Amino acid sequence: MGTVDDLVGRSNRLGADPGTTNYAGGNTSASGELVDPVTGAPAEVLWVKGSGGDLGTLTAAGLAVLRLDRVRALVDVYPGVEHEDAMVAAFDHCLFGRGGAAPSIDTAMHALVDVAHVDHLHPDAGIALATAADGETLTAEIFGDRVVWVPWRRPGFQLGLDIRDVQRANPQAIGCILGGHGITAWGATSEECEANSLTIIRTAEAHIAEHGSAEPFGAVVPGREPLPEAERRARAAALAPVIRGLASTDRRMVGHFTDSEAVLDFMAREKLAPLAALGTSCPDHFLRTKVSPMVLDLPAAAPLEEVVDRLHALHADYRRDYAAYYARHATADSPAIRGADPAIVLVPGVGMFSFGTDQQTARVAGEFYVNAITVMRGAEALSRYAPIEESEKFRIEYWALEEAKLARRPKPKPLAGRIAIVTGAGSGIGRAIAQRLAAEGACVAVADLDGEAASRVAGELGSADVAIAVTADVTAADAVQSAVEATVLAFGGLDLVVNNAGLSISKPLLETTERDWDLQHDVMAKGSFLVSRAAARVMLAQDLGGDIVYISSKNAVFAGPNNLAYGAAKADQAHQVRLLAAELGPHGIRVNGVNPDGVVRGSGIFAGGWGAERAKVYGVPEEDLGAFYAQRTLLKREVLPEHVANAVFALTAGELSHTTGLHVPVDAGVAAAFLR
Structure with missing residues (x-):
């Protein structure tokens, strides 16, 4: 089937570059016609990446297939933003036939826009504009009226309505910047949609490169410079078990170590502490990295015993602060706290330790934080990094839909995490x-x-x-x-x-x-x-x-x-x-x-x-x-x-x-x- 093959090919190409969209992030769609087996008449359907899938490895089996007329009819019964979760369940009643993936929260974004092909992505350069303090002004300055700014809104049906209205009001536009979040682009054909997505991304990258400041993270702080490689790796090997033990206080975790140039440079700079405290912004990022990382505040070459003692103290502080974050925003309906240990630990001069329930999750958490560093670099280069509010992060981290997604995971194997x-x-x-x-x-x-x-x-x-x-x-x-x-x-x-x-x-x-x-x-x-x-x-x-x-x-x-x-x-x-x-x-x-x-x-x-x-x-x-x-x-x-x-x-x-x-x-x- 040409439409589906084109969609899968486009998705795989876009998902192959972590700078274009992160693992399991974003979604793509295409609409077309299939014959209704009951009436024999043609039916307009939407193929869209399902919940939890990954663009880079997407296959036809990972697509949800819905009747467009039924999804669009939900506009008339939409009860408002207070009932977003109910709309996801409503998508199940719009499915075309049996099988296929479960529809995601972003389905409305694809179904309601009056264009045949839609991409929603989380590119580093796009999120840099989306999280810049004056992102709306920058968007207009860089793209004119071809790309429209959409203020932050939690993913859901109302965001789909917002983007529909933006597209209708701006027929000349090829897409939009979603405040605090990412980008959405569209096109009449699969080729045009992919080209428009890449135009937005490459234009943003070029603007940051040409107009951004040379040292957006500030000067290098003496004592935080990267240790020589052999010494750095030996120090990492000595610290990794200590940090993993702390990160496994609530639940046993697997770790991943990253000492890439981007990570080491970020940790060496004077803006490390204030930017790290702001946390990530894109929902896919902080769902993996938690609201903020734990950062060691000692020189890279500090004595090992001193570092270990400090890590224990910082961990106690982190757990207390995370529990306070939960208490500030939790309601009677919120899921129980999922654990107060950090998912990302930054050790200047040595590297980044990321954690998850398995190695893939730990590795991806680290990759997401590298994405976040690039986002912060771009935002700071042009303006000031201003992620979404803490309360909004909590609403997504402890979203009932996320809880349901976690509940659908297979039961862990006996040696998982070992x-x-x-x-x-x-x-x-x-x-x-x-x-x-x-x-x-x-x-x-x-x-x-x-x-x-x-x-x-x-x-x-x-x-x-x-x-x-x-x-x-x-x-x-x-x-x-x-x-x-x-x-x-x-x-x-x-x-x-x-x-x-x-x-x-x-x-x-x-x-x-x-x-x-x-x-x-x-x-x-x-x-x-x-x-x-x-x-x-x-x-x-x-x-x-x-x-x-x-x-x-x-x-x-x-x-x-x-x-x-x-x-x-x-x-x-x-x-x-x-x-x-x-x-x-x-x-x-x-x-x-x-x-x-x-x-x-x-x-x-x-x-x-x-x-x-x-x-x-x-x-x-x-x-x-x-x-x-x-x-x-x-x-x-x-x-x-x-x-x-x-x-x-x-x-x-x-x-x-x-x-x-x-x-x-x-x-x-x-x-x-x-x-x-």
Whole structure:
């Protein structure tokens, strides 16, 4: 269908540039005719991006389809701005056929304008004009009568009527600037509409570039300059767990770190504090970023202890101020306060930390604040940044429609909000564990000595919002620290550690070399210690508890033949579980172990020669080793990587919240390895 294809193509192009419209922001529409299946007569319909969709990734399935005659008939029954919410429900009675997306609050803006194609966008340059103190004058100065100013009004049916009236009264206009909000453009064809949208945006950008002041945020404040990159990243990694712990006071959050030039420059300038206090203006922005950020007010190179103490004090102030903001504006009908922690934390000289219930939400919140910085820069360059009133922000943040949208979200997965690192995750058991944790909602750092294997597995799990790859030699403290820091910078912190990296060399005592002994103990005993130590530092700084799981072995308690170095290293791991459970328990960190039997299929260890060695010991063909292991068990079942992953999930998903110091056998029943 040409009209729909054109609309989707236009939407995707406009949504591809975050400077044109932010993620999930704005909406586009087209009107045309379809045959009414009841009467057989043509019916005029509107295709418009549905609620919660994203222009950049929009497909036909994300469009709401409505009968225009029915939507326009709502004008006659519209009860006024006090009843805007009821009008959204009324759109459901205007739908054409079944299926399609749910209509959004902006549907009226598209249905009531007497033009076939309409774009409503949130471009940085457009919002800069919309939030300038003299935005109406600037609009007339820049565009003449081709673009008309529309004063701020909360999105809804009345805003649609306002824009309809503006368009009718100004037939020469190609669009309008919506005060405090964004832009709307229209055209007789899809091509004309897109061209008009881009004309408004590019004209605004050019005017700001040509006529704006060179330093709209003021001079650089000594002490707030960006730290050198290596020092900046190290400081960020040290602060991220502290900040995430504070931002998770009401609800566990995932974090995202940004140290782009735009962010660092904004934080270094003298207008940082007053502009940050004003908050964002575009509704899509502050719904993600909250009414204002938390800003550290210490020099970039201040001692770490001093910074941590100050962050705690600022967080207490922020929570008190947010609760007061809620109390100032809440009514008997307002939804309950959703949490008083900041979504954006600015640390001059270091970077911006943004938070959300998952990594995508945290990342998008950061992207929105970068948009907001660009908006403030443009407004200050031409005039003075003057966002919408605090009371209006509250009305949108605690809008019943937003509450309903939140209620429609799927139930969180068991590990949602949890951040994990799995060592030896490039193959076998580690890969299966990483897959299971990601499938259950965790953000996962796939760590392996083989960087290519780690990247391959991370790619299997999804985008960087789900998984990252880190190359890590667990025998080297520096490499372990780097892997943990990479995880912290990617996701904000660390909650769940799986010590799975391992290898095995099967030899009799007299053939076991010192190198054999040292290598296995370095990887499994020392490596687990190094990973647990680095992870515990992060968990203690977060003060959110955590889980450390050791993939040990039945060989930790069962004396098999020709297996001294491996069995002794696994016994070391097993006792680390007990020791760390006792030490870390008072901090809410649980430490448990999993004792598998030989996992042959899919195992990197067995494929690397261990299988051939063990098959030789037991006198069976290597291809029959898994079946041999199964037959010596009580259940006569072969242990696979996913069975070990199941045990890790059971230990960490919450049902065993009061269990620590436990070793879970995953061996199909090896009586000689029963725990005593």
